[in-house]
Amino acid sequence: MGDSSAKVELGGKASEYKILSGSVGPDVIDIRKLYGNTGAFTYDPGFTSTASCESKITFIDGDQGVLLHRGYPIDQLAEQSNFMELSYLLLNGELPSKAELEKFSGTITRHTMVHEQLAQFYRGFRRDAHPMAVMCGVVGALSAFYHDSTDIADPHQRLVASHRLIAKIPTIAAMAYKYSVGQPFVYPKNNLSYTGNFLNMTFSVPAEEYEIDPVVEAAMDKIFILHADHEQNASTSTVRLAGSSGANPFACIAAGIACLWGPAHGGANEAALNMLREIGHIDRIPEYIARAKNKDDPFRLMGFGHRVYKNYDPRAKVLGKAATEVLAKLGKNDPILDVARKLEEIALTDPYFVEKKLYPNVDFYSGVILSAIGFPTTMFTVLFALARTVGWVAQWNEMIADPEQKIGRPRQLYTGHTQRDYVPLTQR
Numbered sequence: 429m430g431d432s433s434a435k436v437e438l439g440g441k442a443s444e445y446k447i448l449s450g451s452v453g454p455d456v457i458d459i460r461k462l463y464g465n466t467g468a469f470t471y472d473p474g475f476t477s478t479a480s481c482e483s484k485i486t487f488i489d490g491d492q493g494v495l496l497h498r499g500y501p502i503d504q505l506a507e508q509s510n511f512m513e514l515s516y517l518l519l520n521g522e523l524p525s526k527a528e529l530e531k532f533s534g535t536i537t538r539h540t541m542v543h544e545q546l547a548q549f550y551r552g553f554r555r556d557a558h559p560m561a562v563m564c565g566v567v568g569a570l571s572a573f574y575h576d577s578t579d580i581a582d583p584h585q586r587l588v589a590s591h592r593l594i595a596k597i598p599t600i601a602a603m604a605y606k607y608s609v610g611q612p613f614v615y616p617k618n619n620l621s622y623t624g625n626f627l628n629m630t631f632s633v634p635a636e637e638y639e640i641d642p643v644v645e646a647a648m649d650k651i652f653i654l655h656a657d658h659e660q661n662a663s664t665s666t667v668r669l670a671g672s673s674g675a676n677p678f679a680c681i682a683a684g685i686a687c688l689w690g691p692a693h694g695g696a697n698e699a700a701l702n703m704l705r706e707i708g709h710i711d712r713i714p715e716y717i718a719r720a721k722n723k724d725d726p727f728r729l730m731g732f733g734h735r736v737y738k739n740y741d742p743r744a745k746v747l748g749k750a751a752t753e754v755l756a757k758l759g760k761n762d763p764i765l766d767v768a769r770k771l772e773e774i775a776l777t778d779p780y781f782v783e784k785k786l787y788p789n790v791d792f793y794s795g796v797i798l799s800a801i802g803f804p805t806t807m808f809t810v811l812f813a814l815a816r817t818v819g820w821v822a823q824w825n826e827m828i829a830d831p832e833q834k835i836g837r838p839r840q841l842y843t844g845h846t847q848r849d850y851v852p853l854t855q856r
């Protein structure tokens with residue numbers, strides 16, 4: 429933009445607002461004094477033009493399809509890093525040394541067990557409860573068990589709560605799955621990797637040994653990397669808003685899980701696979717493309733489109749490639765992948781999708797891989813929440829430490845009744 433300030437003329441009065449520049453990406457107009465100067469609010473439903481905070485964690489260039497975590501491109505991290513190392517990077521800002529990574533990983537490992545009484549919470553749910561409903565309830569209950577890490581003014585308690593959340597979310601997620609299939613809970617094993625431990629807690633049974641397939645472990649870890657953080661998306665903004673009131677971190681993450689569940693957000697991975705299964709065959713794709721374009725039909729292509737990416741979601745590129753590789757390595761041939769590929773091909777040449785810059789997003793291919801690994805579709809958003817917990821925790825810590833942050837309290841454009849007198853029932 430180049431200008432150092434933006435001028436506003438309102439009601440015959442002029443006022444000026446500083447332009448702030450980041451290290452990369454759009455400038456921002458600092459409008460914090462706008463209401464005081466003009467008596468007017470800005471109006472931005474859905475926050476399409478609003479920066480809610482300053483952050484150093486994740487940068488997205490939607491036009492170029494770029495995603496950086498602390499400056500490192502997501503495709504390099506997905507190919508060369510692992511989820512534990514990325515977790516350290518998101519929380520601390522730099523890649524760890526070997527010793528730092530071993531210490532961090534060891535700390536997380538020792539927090540993976542949950543309070544034994546937490547298991548009682550699961551028994552209150554019906555067995556067919558959606559696992560995301562269970563996650564909302566159980567994670568929200570954590571503050572009842574870990575009161576010694578809920579004082580957000582104490583940096584040490586913030587650190588312990590952060591480690592507990594990152595460490596326990598796979599255990600809680602695996603328990604949600606086990607409960608849904610009527611199998612016994614499996615305890616964490618400290619000799620396994622973060623992702624290997626999750627797979628063991630999910631798929632092993634006491635009756636026999638469980639071999640962790642390295643192909644599956646690598647695919648799962650890559651999926652966790654690709655879902656770890658994503659700037660100020662709806663669920664991260666929910667976590668920040670909850671945290672701005674001083675709510676404890678466990679309650680904030682439970683709020684993020686609730687928001688992520690929506691089909692417009694993290695729930696889209698479950699909806700996308702269900703949609704692909706409903707389409708079933710490439711011959712039926714034109715019918716669904718037509719429905720997606722029909723304004724009178726609420727149907728949308730799930731896993732397509734994005735508020736920020738007006739280019740191909742870089743995570744979808746990695747997942748699209750991984751889907752072919754993982755299914756081949758597992759010897760699985762899922763016709764749904766052919767439907768997904770054909771749907772993408774048709775949509776990307778259709779003027780409607782081209783004009784609106786609608787591309788596959790992170791949720792379009794992830795379900796094909798998760799299904800091949802053996803997860804039911806109802807677990808897909810749970811896995812998204814598992815991975816995103818480290819991003820939420822990193823963003824929450826950044827918000828708490830930000831001296832500019834205060835309780836989030838948006839205003840409104842009021843279009844309801846102006847003041848009127850109460851009418852007694854006998855006169856109505």
Ligand code: SDX
Nearest residue numbers: 658661692693694696720728729730731732733734735784
């Ligand atoms: C995630 O924010 C994040 O970063 C989220 C996320 C993360 O990592 O945290 O990336 C994860 O949530 C990915 C998105 C998953 N959601 C879906 O796949 C659901 C399907 N997609 C859409 O519902 C939609 O694209 C959104 C919600 C993702 C984005 O919606 P926007 O930015 O509010 O855009 P919009 O609804 O205003 O759509 C713009 C136009 C509209 O047409 P017009 O009214 O302008 O004529 O594009 C159309 C929409 O109807 N459109 C679609 C479409 N998505 C948008 N039409 C058909 N199919 C779609 N999928």
